Amino acid sequence: MATSNVERNESAVCISATKVNGTDVYSSEGEKIGHVDDIMLNKRTGSVAYAIMGFGGFLGMGERYHPLPWSVLTYDTEREGYVVPLAKARLEEAPSYTPAELGKDDRRWRDMVFTYYNVPPYWM
Amino acid sequence: MATSNVERNESAVCISATKVNGTDVYSSEGEKIGHVDDIMLNKRTGSVAYAIMGFGGFLGMGERYHPLPWSVLTYDTEREGYVVPLAKARLEEAPSYTPAELGKDDRRWRDMVFTYYNVPPYWM
Numbered sequence: 001m002a003t004s005n006v007e008r009n010e011s012a013v014c015i016s017a018t019k020v021n022g023t024d025v026y027s028s029e030g031e032k033i034g035h036v037d038d039i040m041l042n043k044r045t046g047s048v049a050y051a052i053m054g055f056g057g058f059l060g061m062g063e064r065y066h067p068l069p070w071s072v073l074t075y076d077t078e079r080e081g082y083v084v085p086l087a088k089a090r091l092e093e094a095p096s097y098t099p100a101e102l103g104k105d106d107r108r109w110r111d112m113v114f115t116y117y118n119v120p121p122y123w124m
Numbered sequence: 125m126a127t128s129n130v131e132r133n134e135s136a137v138c139i140s141a142t143k144v145n146g147t148d149v150y151s152s153e154g155e156k157i158g159h160v161d162d163i164m165l166n167k168r169t170g171s172v173a174y175a176i177m178g179f180g181g182f183l184g185m186g187e188r189y190h191p192l193p194w195s196v197l198t199y200d201t202e203r204e205g206y207v208v209p210l211a212k213a214r215l216e217e218a219p220s221y222t223p224a225e226l227g228k229d230d231r232r233w234r235d236m237v238f239t240y241y242n243v244p245p246y247w248m
C-alpha cells in the first residue's frame with residue numbers, strides 16, 4: 001500500500017494522485033457538491049480519463065458516484081477544490097451510479113456521461 | 125479522504141490511481157525492486173508525469189525514493205506489477221532522494237532523472 005509519507009505532494013507543475021483524492025468539488029455557484037473519491041487513468045495514454053466523485057450517502061450506505069470527465073474540472077486555488085461549470089441542479093441530474101452499477105466495464109455508461117457534460121470522449 | 129470503496133478499480137481501458145499506488149515494480153531481470161508510492165500528475169495536461177517508487181528503509185526510517193518517468197513503466201500482467209527496462213544494478217545507481225530532498229520543487233532534480241532514463245521531459 002502507498003505509504004503516503006512523501007513530503008512533496010504538489011509542485012508548480014505537478015500534483016500527487018493521493019492529494020487529488022479527497023479534494024472537494026464545487027458547483028458553478030460555489031456550493032460544495034462532493035469530493036474526488038478516486039481518479040481513473042487511461043492505461044494506454046497515461047492521462048486522467050475521469051474522476052469518480054462521491055456525494056451523499058450516510059455511513060457509507062447508499063452512496064452514489066458521479067463519473068466526471070477530467071476536462072470539466074478546474075482547480076480553484078481560493079476554495080482549494082475543483083469547480084465544475086454546471087449549476088447544482090444540473091449536476092444533481094447528471095448520471096450517477098452505485099459502485100455495483102459502475103462495475104468493471106465503463107463502456108456501459110461512459111457514452112452517456114461524456115455526452116451529458118458535452119466533452120470529447122477520452123477513449124478515442 | 126478517499127473512501128476507496130469504489131468496486132471498479134480497473135477496466136479494459138482504465139485503472140484507478142488508488143490501485144496503481146502500492147503496485148510492485150520489477151527490474152528487467154524480474155527482481156522486485158520496490159513499489160509505487162504515489163503518482164504525480166501534470167496539472168496542465170492531466171497526464172502522469174512520473175511515479176514515486178519507494179524502496180529500502182526499515183520501519184519507515186531511511187526510506188529513499190526513485191522518481192520514475194511514467195514512460196519507462198510497463199505493466200506485466202503475469203507479475204501483476206510494473207517492469208522497468210533496466211537491470212537491478214543500473215536501477216540502484218539511478219537518482220534517489222529522501223522525502224526532504226524531493227522537496228516541493230521537482231525542477232531541482234527532474235533534469236537529472238529524465239536524462240538518466242533517457243526519456244523526453246514531461247515538462248516540455
